[in-house]
Amino acid sequence: MLKSIRLLALVLPIAGATSVLAAGSEADFKAAYAAAEAANKEAAALRNQWTTTAAAMAAAKKAADTGDFDEAIASSKEAEALAKASIFQATSEKEAWKALEIR
Amino acid sequence: MSGEVNVRSAIHFASAALALAVLAFGAIQPAVAADTPDPAADAKAFRNYFTQKFPKLKLEDFVNGPYSMNEDMHRQWEEKEQFPPYDFSLDMGKEMFSKPFKNGKSYADCFPNKGIGIRQNYPYFDEKEGKVITLELALNRCREANGEPPFSYVKDEMAALTAYMAFTSRGKPFDIKIPGDPRALEAYQNGKRYFYTRRGQLNFSCATCHVQSPGERIRAEVLAPALGILNAMPIYRSEWGGMGTISRRFTTCNSQIRGVPLNPQDDEYRDLEYYLSYVSNGLPISGPGARP
Numbered sequence: 001m002l003k004s005i006r007l008l009a010l011v012l013p014i015a016g017a018t019s020v021l022a023a024g025s026e027a028d029f030k031a032a033y034a035a036a037e038a039a040n041k042e043a044a045a046l047r048n049q050w051t052t053t054a055a056a057m058a059a060a061k062k063a064a065d066t067g068d069f070d071e072a073i074a075s076s077k078e079a080e081a082l083a084k085a086s087i088f089q090a091t092s093e094k095e096a097w098k099a100l101e102i103r
Numbered sequence: 104m105s106g107e108v109n110v111r112s113a114i115h116f117a118s119a120a121l122a123l124a125v126l127a128f129g130a131i132q133p134a135v136a137a138d139t140p141d142p143a144a145d146a147k148a149f150r151n152y153f154t155q156k157f158p159k160l161k162l163e164d165f166v167n168g169p170y171s172m173n174e175d176m177h178r179q180w181e182e183k184e185q186f187p188p189y190d191f192s193l194d195m196g197k198e199m200f201s202k203p204f205k206n207g208k209s210y211a212d213c214f215p216n217k218g219i220g221i222r223q224n225y226p227y228f229d230e231k232e233g234k235v236i237t238l239e240l241a242l243n244r245c246r247e248a249n250g251e252p253p254f255s256y257v258k259d260e261m262a263a264l265t266a267y268m269a270f271t272s273r274g275k276p277f278d279i280k281i282p283g284d285p286r287a288l289e290a291y292q293n294g295k296r297y298f299y300t301r302r303g304q305l306n307f308s309c310a311t312c313h314v315q316s317p318g319e320r321i322r323a324e325v326l327a328p329a330l331g332i333l334n335a336m337p338i339y340r341s342e343w344g345g346m347g348t349i350s351r352r353f354t355t356c357n358s359q360i361r362g363v364p365l366n367p368q369d370d371e372y373r374d375l376e377y378y379l380s381y382v383s384n385g386l387p388i389s390g391p392g393a394r395p
Binding site for chain 2: 047048049050054082097098100101103
């Protein structure tokens with residue numbers, strides 16, 4: 001019993017520290033948003049932005065404005081993933097479009 | 104004896120070299136052909152594809168888009184044409200076209216044949232500028248050259264003006280030319296690439312709907328074939344509750360597939376219009392049109 005309590009005493013502070021670390025901060029949001037913005041800028045240079053990227057970025061900003069940084073970070077990461085997918089699409093389509101051509 | 108052997112080996116060597124040359128030529132030739140744009144061959148293949156896909160459809164009926172795809176839709180079109188919803192826009196365009204600008208000049212002064220019966224020649228490649236000039240662009244340039252502010256490219260006044268100009272050209276076959284300027288061929292090729300390139304989160308190209316699936320439904324809409332798809336422009340769309348230009352059609356197609364549209368009259372859209380109009384050469388102008 002004593003052993004279990006000792007173990008719990010050891011685990012609880014670690015769990016607490018982890019949850020503090022997991023909570024998103026404004027700085028984390030800013031970094032995640034900047035990454036999304038950079039990827040979306042690259043998609044713009046390829047003339048291939050997606051509306052869903054813009055929507056996820058708008059949602060991130062809105063969440064950050066209300067102080068919900070967890071949500072803001074999640075939306076930023078979603079936006080970054082979408083922007084990266086649009087970059088992949090534009091890059092692969094440089095050659096892949098030919099497969100659809102009527103010949 | 105040794106002379107005979109020498110001759111024989113020379114013949115063998117020559118035959119092998121010839122065979123290699125034939126193989127090499129044969130291997131390289133299709134790759135070169137595939138990468139060199141051939142608009143005339145493209146247009147022929149494009150037309151064949153659609154006429155084989157819809158063997159019962161008369162060639163000139165392709166310009167009626169979804170209304171050409173089955174008998175029920177065609178009946179709807181005939182009924183719609185009794186009291187066409189684009190009429191108000193046509194009247195407005197006619198009035199605007201004849202009304203002089205503040206400087207006394209008019210649209211007629213900016214176009215060949217005073218702007219009447221010329222829709223089938225647009226877009227054209229301007230060798231001086233090195234770019235494709237669409238009718239919508241030419242109209243706004245005409246306005247600006249005469250001290251008038253440009254119109255929005257997507258609807259209202261621009262749709263009215265192009266409706267009137269299309270109306271005066273009804274029945275005239277598209278006659279888009281690609282001059283012997285490498286930049287014209289490049290513009291054509293860029294338009295073709297844009298047409299077939301997948302974009303947007305839905306990963307659709309223009310061809311996904313209008314080559315692979317014409318006549319099929321996408322939600323409640325029947326998809327139009329790409330052949331003759333611009334001949335009826337501008338159009339009154341019930342879905343829009345009003346008129347729309349080619350610029351409107353291109354930008355809304357992009358947003359429907361969850362892609363951020365480019366600006367109307369950006370080079371990509373001008374080249375796309377050039378390509379799509381060229382491959383519909385010979386089909387009659389039928390604009391303004393109406394669509395569900």
